[in-house]
Amino acid sequence: MTTTHPAAVTLPTHRGCPFDPPQEYERLRTHDPVARLAFPDGKTGWLLTRHEDVRALLADPRFSSDRLRASSPVRRIPFRPDEVEPRSGMLLSLDPPDHTHYRRMLTRYFTVRRMRALAPRIEHITAEHLDAMERSGPPVDLVQAFALPIPSLVICELLGVPYADRGMFQRWTKTLLSLNVPEGTALAARDALHDYMLALVADKRAHPDDGLLSELIAGEGPEGELNDREASGIGRLLLVAGHETTANMLALGTFALLTHPDQLRALREHPEHIDRAIEELLRYLTIVQFGTVRVALEDVEIDGHHIRAGETVLASLPAANRDPEHFERPEELDLTRPPSQHVAFGHGIHQCLGQQLARVEMEVALPALLRRFPTLRLAVPPEQVPMRHDMAIYGVHALPLTWDV
Numbered sequence: 001m002t003t004t005h006p007a008a009v010t011l012p013t014h015r016g017c018p019f020d021p022p023q024e025y026e027r028l029r030t031h032d033p034v035a036r037l038a039f040p041d042g043k044t045g046w047l048l049t050r051h052e053d054v055r056a057l058l059a060d061p062r063f064s065s066d067r068l069r070a071s072s073p074v075r076r077i078p079f080r081p082d083e084v085e086p087r088s089g090m091l092l093s094l095d096p097p098d099h100t101h102y103r104r105m106l107t108r109y110f111t112v113r114r115m116r117a118l119a120p121r122i123e124h125i126t127a128e129h130l131d132a133m134e135r136s137g138p139p140v141d142l143v144q145a146f147a148l149p150i151p152s153l154v155i156c157e158l159l160g161v162p163y164a165d166r167g168m169f170q171r172w173t174k175t176l177l178s179l180n181v182p183e184g185t186a187l188a189a190r191d192a193l194h195d196y197m198l199a200l201v202a203d204k205r206a207h208p209d210d211g212l213l214s215e216l217i218a219g220e221g222p223e224g225e226l227n228d229r230e231a232s233g234i235g236r237l238l239l240v241a242g243h244e245t246t247a248n249m250l251a252l253g254t255f256a257l258l259t260h261p262d263q264l265r266a267l268r269e270h271p272e273h274i275d276r277a278i279e280e281l282l283r284y285l286t287i288v289q290f291g292t293v294r295v296a297l298e299d300v301e302i303d304g305h306h307i308r309a310g311e312t313v314l315a316s317l318p319a320a321n322r323d324p325e326h327f328e329r330p331e332e333l334d335l336t337r338p339p340s341q342h343v344a345f346g347h348g349i350h351q352c353l354g355q356q357l358a359r360v361e362m363e364v365a366l367p368a369l370l371r372r373f374p375t376l377r378l379a380v381p382p383e384q385v386p387m388r389h390d391m392a393i394y395g396v397h398a399l400p401l402t403w404d405v
Contacts, residue, residue, distance in 0.1 A: 008036035008044050011073045011290065011314075018387050019256050019285060020331065021318035025049050029319055034305040037314060039071035045312035046305070049319035051326040051343070053302060054291075057315050059348035063294035067093040070293040071312040074179050074392060075186075089226070089233025092350065099349060102234065105226075106353055109212055115356040118154070122364045125153055130372045138402035139379040146369065147250035147399070148243070151361055155242030158357075159235060160204065160211020169193065173240050177392045197232040197239070204231075212238075238354065245287065246358045248388070248395030250365055253281045255399055256333060257370075259382055263335050264370070271367050277335040278362045283342035284333045286318040289394040292346060317343050375404040 009032070012022035028035050029049040037047040048054050057063060064070075091102050108114075129146050136145070152170065156163040175181055175189035201217065205228075208214040213235055219225025226234070257264040267277050291314050300307045307313060321342050322330040345352035352358070370376065378385070379400035386397040 008038040009047065010038050011047070013389070015387075015389070018382070018385070019252075019259075019333070021286070021289070021316075021322060025316060025319035025322070029323060034303050037073075039073060039312065040075070041071050043071045043312065045071055045314065046302070046307060047314050047316060048302070049316050049323075051320040051323035051341075054315040054317065054320035054343055055341075055347045057294055057302070057313060058292070058343070058346060058350065060294075060300075061096075062297050062300050063313065064095050064297050065093055065099070065350055066095060066295060067293065069295045069310070069312075072293065073290045073314050075183075089230040089235075090237055091234070091353070092237065096349070102230075103349065103353070105216070106234070109215070110353050110356060112356050115360050118158070118357070119360055119364055121157070122150070122154055122361055123368070125150055126365045126368045130368060134372065137405060139400050140402075142254060142399040142401050143247070143251050143396065144398070146365070147254070148247040150250070150365055151246035151358075152243040154357070154361060155239060158212055158242070159238060160209050160213045161200065161235075161239060165196070168196065169239060170243070172196075173244050174391075176240070177244065179390050179392065193236055193240075194232065197235045198228060201228050201231045201235065241352075242354055242357070244393055245352075246361050248287050248393050249281065249285065249358065249362060251399045252285050252287065252395045253278075253362070253366060254369065254376075254401075255378075255382075255385060255396055256281065256285060258376065258378055258401075260333050263333050266335055267367075268370060268374075271371075273335065274363050274367050275359070276337070276339070278359060278366070279339060279342065280333065280335050280337045281362075282344040283321045283327070283337075283340060285394070286321045286342075286344050287394045288317050288344070288346075288392075290314070290392065291316040291318070292350075315343075317346070373401075373403040376401055377403065 009028065012024035014022050016023055028047065033048065033050045033053060035047045035049070037045050039045055048057055089102060091099055094102065129150055133140050133145050148170065152166050153163055155161070156166065172189040172193045175186060176193070201213065204214045204217055208218065213231060216226050216234065217231050257267065267274070294313050294315065296307045296309050296311050296313065298309050321327070321344060324330050327340055345355040379402040385399060388395045388397055
């Protein structure tokens with residue numbers, strides 16, 4: 001029997017606390033966990049807010065990740081009608097077998113062992129930026145001085161992207177993730193990034209180096225060689241995701257610790273627990289603030305609700321990571337929390353490919369920052385920190401910090 005449900009809701013967006021998802025998710029999770037959702041394009045789909053339902057959806061092969069079929073909960077950049085192979089290499093929008101092909105090709109480059117091997121280089125990059133902060137003296141904006149440049153340099157070195165180009169790709173990324181820019185501006189940024197990566201791929205074919213892009217183009221693995229559009233699509237995805245997400249976790253995580261002095265003190269006293277602390281920060285903050293969409297390939301029942309083929313379902317990752325049915329005292333930041341199957345990196349076949357790199361970067365950079373500046377604190381009242389409410393990836397636009405000299 002199909003369960004009745006209230007009228008369609010709009011996506012909750014108002015945050016009462018900078019670290020908490022909108023409070024409306026709590027009501028929905030309790031009273032309407034499979035809720036009808038009104039999308040900005042005028043279509044109606046569904047919103048899932050329970051941890052169990054979100055994980056089940058993201059692992060269900062009856063749902064597609066094809067974003068061309070899906071409604072978007074926020075502004076989306078349209079594809080031009082005359083585009084050729086608009087999704088080549090773009091794993092996030094592909095289903096098996098195409099997704100399986102690309103994922104198998106890339107997985108061996110992002111194993112735990114390979115990412116752990118990068119730790120000494122990440123430690124060196126981190127120390128250089130801490131030295132620069134110390135030389136400049138307080139106050140500093142942690143985003144520009146530390147959180148953004150470290151993952152940007154790491155992903156550039158990993159891929160073989162010139163770090164001198166960071167100003168361009170950081171600007172394009174910010175435009176693409178903004179919810180407020182005009183459609184034409186977003187399209188221009190996307191096209192610029194597309195053209196940049198195509199040109200870089202062509203250069204790697206002519207002048208290969210030891211970066212990941214050159215390895216993928218050479219096609220040394222069993223999956224074979226990539227064409228230029230495939231390599232460009234993969235390169236764009238890894239470049240954007242590889243610096244933007246970790247940068248926001250470093251800055252927002254620092255902000256959270258500085259406003260939770262008991263947790264900051266616990267981490268300073270027990271730095272050996274950094275891996276557990278990072279997992280808790282990932283769960284508590286969940287920077288993919290609107291979740292992820294899937295499209296039903298056939299009629300499906302979810303908790304008694306009839307999802308029709310073609311309907312879009314939004315899985316709220318922030319709501320799932322605050323589900324009291326799965327997490328004890330989920331509204332509390334507790335760096336001693338045991339491993340908890342959070343969904344900050346998603347779940348299923350599309351779980352974040354670079355999650356191990358993000359973990360290593362955070363486990364290196366965050367403790368180093370706290371060690372170097374034991375009196376680190378906010379340089380402005382917490383309410384004056386500019387939050388990224390207007391971006392698809394949550395965090396802070398800037399984090400003014402100071403310390404005793």
